[in-house]
Amino acid sequence: MATSNRLVANQGRSFIGSYVLGKGFILSPQQAEDLIQRDPRNKDVLFAYLNGEDLNSRPDCSASRWVINFHDWSEERARSYPEVFAIVERDVKPERLKNNNRQRREIWWRFTRPAVDLYRAISNLDRVLVVALVSRTVMPARVSSQQVLSHKIGVFALEGADHLAFLSSSIHSSWAWRNSSTMKADLNYSPSDVYETLPWPESVIELTAAGQALETTRCLIMENRRIGLTKLYNLVHDATIAASDITSLRGLHEEIDRMVADAYGWGELDLNYGFHSTRQGVRYAIDPVVQIEILDRLLELNHGQHDLEAANGVFHRKNRNNPKGWNEISAGSPEIPTPVDDVLF
Structure with missing residues (x-):
């Protein structure tokens, strides 16, 4: 061929979403809401987390879970959100320290692939087009850009x-x-x-x-x-x-x-x-x-x-x-x- x-x-x-690598980053909507209620600043690092299964199975194509996201920040800046940082330190760090990749061990509070280029490309868009990467449907949907999009999702910096x-x-x-x-x-x-x-x-x-x-x-x-x-x-x-x-x-x-x-x-x-x-x-x-x-x-x-x-x-x-x-x-x-x-x- x-x-x-x-x-x-x-x-x-066109991009692939963030590769989180660490179940400890993931929160229920109630956990995220409680953290935001206790300290509104926590909204800076808590986001809805859309994966391919949610995209293709939920009637409104919405995320069923949330995620802690310290972007590409330094450890010092991430620690300025103490309650959220403590969760990652407790639930992510121990597993990351076992990883064979040195950078994944050393920068354990961040996603293994933060997809900086993706979020920069969609920063001025209210909504983006996405498609589940593994699917028989191959149908795009328009979703909010103000969330973390998983590595199981293809993202297009388009909204029309x-x-x-x-x-x-x-x-x-x-x-x-x-x-x-x-x-x-x-x-x-x-x-x-x-x-x-x-x-x-x-x-x-x-x-x-x-x-x-x-x-x-x-x-x-x-x-x-x-x-x-x-x-x-x-x-x-x-x-x-x-x-x-x-x-x-x-x-x-x-x-x-x-x-x-x-x-x-x-x-x-x-x-x-x-x-x-x-x-x-x-x-x-x-x-x-x-x-x-x-x-x-x-x-x-x-x-x-x-x-x-x-x-x-x-x-x-x-x-x-x-x-x-x-x-x-x-x-x-x-x-x-x-x-x-x-x-x-």
Whole structure:
């Protein structure tokens, strides 16, 4: 299979959440509320903690737990919140001191990967788009940016309804299945291999109203049925389900996919929506033959855009000093920011 290339145009917009490493950081909502009631300053270091399971299983995609977060602070600054620091010192430090990684032992009061670049990128956004990294659903949701997002969540520094619609399209999910590994029957979504390689159409602003309708409809169905994204889309892909709310949601996805195809200039394609057999089982989706055509076109666009970026002197390159293989943008393109790598603590 021909490989796709990471695109400079998509750099710095997709991330993986924080890797906490330490159950002692985790609190119940009641524990967090009690700490804040005793000292309102504790709100500086206590946050809702959203993981992939909550995102896909709770009707409002909300966090069920909270987390202590001392950011990238020094031990001295963290100790200025004595009651909270005492919890981490008691419940996290003993386990961290057993860790083979020296930095994890020495900087035990902080997350092992604080994802500084992520929170910097979303600092001016009220909401962000997120997706569970291990999932068969591959459906994004808009959630509050004022929380800690777990390493089981992919985060996009985007908040518009137009972006929600595009990332909810079959075009995005088909590209994700093509460019990601799988874990049993689930997709193991890789932001660097999916989002960073996906050539976007020139504009998606026309998808705004459809994205708003999708979000409103989906939230209402999940609230009424008391189900999360996974169970909702199990119903969408079940050919025996003909309930009006589910058929309405199917119709919205058809509309979004047609609009995305039009945005790429592919209006002549007959998407031939229906219940089709796929590697993931029977799915309500675009005809698999048409999906192949779409993937071929996306790959051609990817190669063309990558070649153009290289011709203009900007391209991804590996940083030899970075063992994780994070990519940087080459020198010669000062107008495009280089992302800050996370330090593994």
